[in-house]
């Protein structure tokens with residue numbers, strides 16, 4: 100890890116305003132320290148108390164943490180509860196008419212959904228699922244546009260104990276097929292079409308593709324929301340309209356008492372091998388993490404209007420759209436469209452229109468909006484904002500300052516939240532009423548999260564030195580296992596090198612003299628494109644699946660909006676193409692990857708070689724490819740290279 104040293108020297112710091120601290124959920128540094136000390140001194144007592152206070156239990160638990168099967172930790176494991184009850188029903192006695200969801204459609208139409216209405220919609224759809232024989236433990240894949248019905252579908256699954264697996268609506272048929280197969284899904288919930296930026300997205304047709312040729316024999320039902328007038332191809336007996344399924348269903352559906360450790364959902368994420376990992380989250384621990392972090396990090400108040408711009412296809416859309424804010428009883432925005440349609444002022448216009456008080460988005464969106472109109476926010480009244488958030492990748496200080504000054508009017512703290520699909524909820528992020536913030540740092544761990552930075556041997560490193568980011572004790576919202584692959588779970592996250600004790604996040608980080616964490620990036624073969632993880636192996640496997648391709652290696656290069664862009668080095672089965680032919684094949688391969696995985700994984704650049712730079716033992720030297728992709732001169736040692744002349748060839752661009 101000696102190569103990982105921060106070059107960032109950021110000295111600006113911003114303390115919370117006294118008026119913010121005064122009303123903060125956790126006011127002042129001392130209050131934060133007290134919580135941290137409490138967690139360290141009585142770890143199980145700390146989490147047990149939060150779980151009892153924040154969740155409604157149908158059967159109380161008697162034991163907080165069971166480590167006997169480590170690293171397969173169990174939390175609150177003799178307790179019973181229902182996640183949907185916790186997100187909806189328990190608010191009904193005192194806020195049935197409070198708005199749960201403000202939905203703004205792609206075309207600007209607005210719909211307000213109260214907690215009572217949300218309850219009724221969830222209950223009717225849950226009854227529909229039950230009528231199809233879907234129930235406890237069954238897997239259901241959700242492939243939907245960003246509409247309230249997506250949340251209704253997730254909540255309905257939770258209500259009846261079915262395990263949902265949401266697949267991002269931008270993924271292709273191949274990605275849907277892999278996930279449906281791995282999860283053994285009994286049903287797929289989709290829409291005829293989605294609407295984004297004035298264009299329709301043929302979701303049902305993609306599902307048809309995914310399920311074609313009897314590829315997914317476990318799927319008995321495809322439930323289709325009618326979002327547009329379009330009539331998709333139909334397979335009688337398998338396909339069912341959402342509105343027909345729910346017609347005449349009762350708006351009451353008893354929430355099933357689930358064991359605390361029953362899986363709430365699976366969400367697939369990329370890893371360093373070709374196969375995505377089915378991250379399995381628990382019912383109680385996950386929900387506790389989502390709700391508690393929503394409360395602490397967003398300093399949540401009863402009258403907030405919260406807007407997290409993430410799609411439900413990602414973990415952020417699970418924890419901070421479908422579960423956390425609802426478990427709190429908040430009012431939140433769901434937005435179907437894109438930030439640039441009809442113009443780049445859409446986000447700012449929506450903040451003004453709905454009086455958003457907390458806005459949570461990704462650095463990639465911030466950077467692209469700066470580029471499209473750095474002055475645009477000034478044309479809108481953004482005075483309703485009181486807190487801003489960032490997630491997905493390190494935010495560069497320039498983007499941070501713009502977000503702080505131009506969007507937040509130098510008035511709103513920014514919570515830079517470091518966490519992962521696997522951690523389920525925020526891990527390192529400022530309690531906004533407790534900590535000074537610094538542009539580019541996610542600051543300090545939440546109370547109860549024992550994060551540290553260690554070397555290869557698991558020993559803590561000094562401040563300023565890079566190392567592996569680890570969490571030294573299990574916490575409630577941590578991934579429980581990889582679906583169908585417990586060995587991979589153990590090897591990936593609790594490797595023997597660290598005695599099998601520490602959760603290994605796969606990121607490198609360092610800490611400054613105040614103990615603040617600065618995330619440096621991934622240590623494995625994982626890219627972060629627009630705040631989403633892509634495994635290089637996954638893209639390589641898709642490239643070599645093309646009949647023209649013999650070999651491929653994928654690396655990242657810095658990109659000013661996406662953070663990282665995908666660059667592929669490809670060896671064809673035929674001779675290395677040049678000129679027009681090379682451009683044509685490169686375009687074909689880019690489309691191929693978009694079709695196999697999704698547009699998000701599409702390489703920005705493809706370079707052809709007669710071979711790839713390999714060591715004598717046949718290992719591809721990726722650090723050289725990374726340097727080439729960045730256009731850097733190769734100063735590294737190439738003496739172990741079998742075929743050094745290949746570097747000249749790969750440095751040529753078309």
Ligand code: WT7
Pocket residue numbers: 368414415489490491492493494515516517518519520521541604605606618620621627630631632
């Ligand atoms: C990876 C997790 C967590 C939801 C979105 C992505 C990177 C995430 C930050 C941040 C620096 C960050 C890490 C992490 N990351 N948030 N605030 N600062 N890096 O979820 O797809 O599971 O990716 O995203 O590299 O490991 P994910």
